[in-house]
Amino acid sequence: MALVVGAAAVLSFPLWSPNPYILSAGVVVLSYAVLSTSWNFVGGFTGYMSLGHAAWFGLGAYGTGLLIARAGVPSFLALGLAAVVVAVLAVPIGIAALRVRGASFVIVSIALVLVLLLVFQSWRDVTGGSDGLTVPRPFPDLLRPQHHAVFFILFAVLLGVALLAWWTIDRSRFGLGLKAIREDEDKAQSLGVPTFAYKLVAFVVSATFTALGGGLYALWFGDLDPIFQFSILLGSYMVLMALLGGVRHLFGPALGALVVGVAIEYFKVSYGDTQFHLVATGLLLAAVVLFMPDGVIPAVQALLNRFRPQQSSIREVSAAELREQVKL
Amino acid sequence: MTGSLLFQSLVLGILLGGLYALLAAGLTLYFGVMRVVMIAHAAFLVLAAYLAWDVHQRFGIDPLLSLVVTVPLFFLAGVGFQRLLIARLRPATVTMMSVLLTFAVALTIEGMLGFVYSGTQRRVQLSYSAASIEVFGAQVAVVKLIAFGLAALSLLALYLLLTRSRFGQALRATIQHPQAARLIGIDTDRVAGYGFGLGLATAAVGGAALSLDSTIYPSLHWHWIGPLMAIIVVGGLGSIPGAAIAAMVLGIVQSLLQLPLGTTWAQTVFYLALFATLLVRPQGFFGGRLAQRF
Numbered sequence: 001m002a003l004v005v006g007a008a009a010v011l012s013f014p015l016w017s018p019n020p021y022i023l024s025a026g027v028v029v030l031s032y033a034v035l036s037t038s039w040n041f042v043g044g045f046t047g048y049m050s051l052g053h054a055a056w057f058g059l060g061a062y063g064t065g066l067l068i069a070r071a072g073v074p075s076f077l078a079l080g081l082a083a084v085v086v087a088v089l090a091v092p093i094g095i096a097a098l099r100v101r102g103a104s105f106v107i108v109s110i111a112l113v114l115v116l117l118l119v120f121q122s123w124r125d126v127t128g129g130s131d132g133l134t135v136p137r138p139f140p141d142l143l144r145p146q147h148h149a150v151f152f153i154l155f156a157v158l159l160g161v162a163l164l165a166w167w168t169i170d171r172s173r174f175g176l177g178l179k180a181i182r183e184d185e186d187k188a189q190s191l192g193v194p195t196f197a198y199k200l201v202a203f204v205v206s207a208t209f210t211a212l213g214g215g216l217y218a219l220w221f222g223d224l225d226p227i228f229q230f231s232i233l234l235g236s237y238m239v240l241m242a243l244l245g246g247v248r249h250l251f252g253p254a255l256g257a258l259v260v261g262v263a264i265e266y267f268k269v270s271y272g273d274t275q276f277h278l279v280a281t282g283l284l285l286a287a288v289v290l291f292m293p294d295g296v297i298p299a300v301q302a303l304l305n306r307f308r309p310q311q312s313s314i315r316e317v318s319a320a321e322l323r324e325q326v327k328l
Numbered sequence: 329m330t331g332s333l334l335f336q337s338l339v340l341g342i343l344l345g346g347l348y349a350l351l352a353a354g355l356t357l358y359f360g361v362m363r364v365v366m367i368a369h370a371a372f373l374v375l376a377a378y379l380a381w382d383v384h385q386r387f388g389i390d391p392l393l394s395l396v397v398t399v400p401l402f403f404l405a406g407v408g409f410q411r412l413l414i415a416r417l418r419p420a421t422v423t424m425m426s427v428l429l430t431f432a433v434a435l436t437i438e439g440m441l442g443f444v445y446s447g448t449q450r451r452v453q454l455s456y457s458a459a460s461i462e463v464f465g466a467q468v469a470v471v472k473l474i475a476f477g478l479a480a481l482s483l484l485a486l487y488l489l490l491t492r493s494r495f496g497q498a499l500r501a502t503i504q505h506p507q508a509a510r511l512i513g514i515d516t517d518r519v520a521g522y523g524f525g526l527g528l529a530t531a532a533v534g535g536a537a538l539s540l541d542s543t544i545y546p547s548l549h550w551h552w553i554g555p556l557m558a559i560i561v562v563g564g565l566g567s568i569p570g571a572a573i574a575a576m577v578l579g580i581v582q583s584l585l586q587l588p589l590g591t592t593w594a595q596t597v598f599y600l601a602l603f604a605t606l607l608v609r610p611q612g613f614f615g616g617r618l619a620q621r622f
Contacts, residue, residue: 103424106424114554286413290416
C-alpha cells in the first residue's frame with residue numbers, strides 16, 4: 001500500500017513539479033537513485049565496496065553515445081547494446097578485481113576509473129577527448145520540459161526494475177549466499193557456497209544496471225565529457241548515498257540518493273562553481289562512516305524498536321554485531 | 329631515438345622512482361600498523377606542497393625550509409588522525425570503512441585547497457629552478473636531484489629508525505603480530521599512532537620535494553594516488569622493500585614509455601601492472617600472508 005502511494009508520488013512528480021529546473025533536478029536525483037541502487041548489488045550483498053562504479057556509468061554513457069553518434073544505431077537499441085557490451089566487459093574485469101578482497105578491491109576499483117579516464121581523454125579520434133561528445137537526442141521534437149518529463153518516467157521505470165531485481169535476489173538462495181560472503185567469506189566457502197561465481201554474477205548485474213543508468217543519462221543530457229563521466233566523485237556519491245540510506249535495505253540507497261542528491265543540487269545552485277561541494281561531500285561521508293555505518297534506516301529502526309516488544313530469537317545478525325555482543 | 333635520450337629518461341625515471349618509493353613507504357606503514365589504506369596520502373602530499381609554496385610566496389624563503397615546520401606538524405596530525413578517527417571505527421570493518429573515511433578526508437582537503445588557494449595552477453620560482461647539471465651525458469635539473477636526495481635521505485632515515493631503534497622494533501612487532509606484541513608489553517595503540525605520524529611525515533617531505541619541480545593544483549592528488557596505490561599492490565601490501573622496488577621499476581618504466589607514447593598513455597603502465605599483478609599474483613610480488621587477506 002505504502003509502496004503504491006510512493007510509486008504514484010514519484011511518477012506524478014512531472015505533473016506537480018513547479019518549474020522545468022526543479023524537474024531536471026528531479027531527473028538527476030532519480031538517476032542517482034538508479035546508480036546507488038545498482039551499486040548496492042555488489043556493495044550491499046557482498047560487502048565489496050567499489051569506489052569506482054563511475055567506470056560502468058561512463059562506459060554505459062559513452063557506449064550509448066558512440067553507437068548513436070558514430071554508428072547511427074537507433075537511440076534505445078544503442079542503450080541496450082551498450083549495456084550488453086558493458087556486461088561482457090565486466091566479466092574479465094570482475095574476474096581480475098574479485099580475486100582480492102577488502103582494501104585491495106577498493107584500490108582496484110579506483111584504478112579502473114582512473115585508467116578509463118586516461119584512455120577516454122587520450123583517445124581523441126574516437127571519444128572526442130576533452131572536447132566532449134554530443135549525443136543526438138532520441139526525441140528531437142520534444143520541448144525541454146517534456147523531454148525532462150519523459151526521461152523522469154524512464155529513470156523511474158529503470159529504478160523500479162533495479163529495485164525489483166534487488167528484492168528478488170534478496171529473497172533468493174543466491175542472495176543468501178551473497179550475504180554469507182559479506183559476513184564471512186571463508187566460512188561461506190567452506191560451507192559450499194560457490195563464492196567466486198556468486199560474486200562475479202552480482203558484479204556483472206551491478207555493472208549492467210549502472211551502465212543502463214549511464215546510457216539513459218547520455219540520452220537525456222546529450223553531452224559527455226570524460227572528466228564528468230569517469231569521475232571518482234560520482235563513484236563516491238554512490239557509496240555515500242547507499243551507506244547513508246543503509247546498504248541492507250531495499251530502499252536504503254534510493255533514500256540516500258534523495259537526501260544527498262537534493263543536497264548536491266542545492267549546493268550547486270547556492271555556491272556555484274566553488275569547491276564547497278567537495279568539502280560538504282567529504283565531511284558528510286566522514287560523518288556517515290564514523291557515526292552511522294549502517295545507515296539511517298537501521299538507526300531509525302533501532303530507535304523504534306526500543307518502544308516495541310523484544311524481537312524473536314531468529315533474525316539476521318551481522319558479523320560485526322555478533323562480535324560486539326560476544327564482547328559484552 | 330638516440331641512446332643519450334634513452335639514458336636521460338632512465339635517469340629521470342630513477343629520480344621519479346625515488347619519490348614514489350618514499351611515498352609508497354608511508355602508505356605501507358599505515359597499512360602495516362592499522363590495516364588502513366590511506367587514500368588521503370596524496371592529498372596530504374599536495375597540501376604539504378601548497379604549504380611549501382605558500383611559505384615561499386609569503387616570506388620568500390626556500391620551500392625546503394618549510395620542512396622544519398611541516399614534518400612535525402604532519403607527524404602530530406597523523407597521530408591525531410589515528411587516535412581520533414581511525415581508532416573509532418569498528419574492528420570488524422576497519423579496513424573497508426577506513427578507505428571510505430580517508431577518501432572523505434582527501435575530498436575535504438582538495439575542496440579546502442580549492443577554497444583557500446583557488447584552482448589556479450601554482451609553481452615555485454627559484455633562482456636555481458632552471459639550472460641543470462650533466463650526469464654522464466644526461467641533462468638533469470638540479471631541483472629533481474634535490475627532490476631525489478631528499479627522498480633517499482628520508483627513506484634511509486626511516487630504514488634506520490625501523491631497524492636500529494627500540495621504537496622501530498616495537499613498530500615492526502606491531503606490524504607482524506599485534507596480539508603477540510601486546511603480550512610482550514608493547515603499547516600497540518601508541519605505536520600505531522606513531523606509525524601513522526611517520527607515514528604522514530613522509531607526505532610532508534614528499535610535498536616539499538614536489539613543490540620544487542612541479543606545477544601544483546588542488547586535484548593533483550588524483551594523479552599521485554592511482555600510481556601509489558598500484559605500487560603498493562604490485563609490491564605486496566605491507567612490504568616496504570616490495571613497495572620501494574615496485575616504485576623504482578614502475579617509475580623507470582613510466583619514464584621510458586613517455587618517449588614513444590607521451591605522458592598520458594605512459595601513466596597507464598601503473599594500472600596495467602596492477603591488473604596484471606592481480607591476475608598472476610594477487611598478493612603482490614613481495615607481500616606475504618598479510619596481503620592475501622586484505
